[in-house]
Amino acid sequence: MSVDATTVDSYPEDSAALPTRQHVTGFGFYIYLLSDGILFAALFAAFAVLRGATDGGPDSHALFSARNALIETACLLTSSFTCGIAMLACDRRNRFVTLVGFLVTALLGVMFLTLEVREFSELIDRGAGPDRSAFLSAFFTLVSTHGIHVTCGLLWLSVLLIQFLGRGFTPAMVRRFLCFSLFWHVLDVVWIGIFTFVYLIGGYL
DSSP: OOHHHHHHHHSOSOGGGSOOHHHHHHHHHHHHHHHHHHHHHHHHHHHHHHTTOOTTSOOHHHHOOHHHHHHHHHHHHHHHHHHHHHHHHHHTTOHHHHHHHHHHHHHHHHHHHHHHHHHHHHHHHTTOOTTSOHHHHHHHHHHHHHHHHHHHHHHHHHHHHHHHHHHOSOHHHHHHHHHHHHHHHHHHHHHHHHIIIIIIIHHHO
């Protein structure tokens, strides 16, 4: 029996039982998100271990601003809401609401990144850069890794919106928007962990 014949015979007769492109893409993307979760779990563990390793420098109680972290959290959670609105509009093929929803999501993401960069700049100006202590190295690594993910998400969304303006609601576009929304919501979940574990428990409790 030839290789081609073996391959064809291995498929079920009912084509409806075959995985669709969306199922395969979704499965692969969930695996990627799982790997990202493992990465952040390792960074959270490193921060927990090194939290007290200040080498005589400032600790989390002396450095972190609840006001700044709260505004960052509000920006990111609101962007998750607008992303959800955009996906609902995408399902209903509402071009205007989809476009506005994702544009507002991008704007809120930019605001979040601006606040984060400003916080990093202020810490470095105060002599609390990532090279000051193991605690600050762990902090900058954890928070900036999340920020890099947000940056990549914004670049990804920019490309998607340009494609969307030219192509409209093709099956590929809807699939890409779905993957982006999953990615963005996972970033929100990770940020809730950072806000709670780093800023609230680390800075005030």
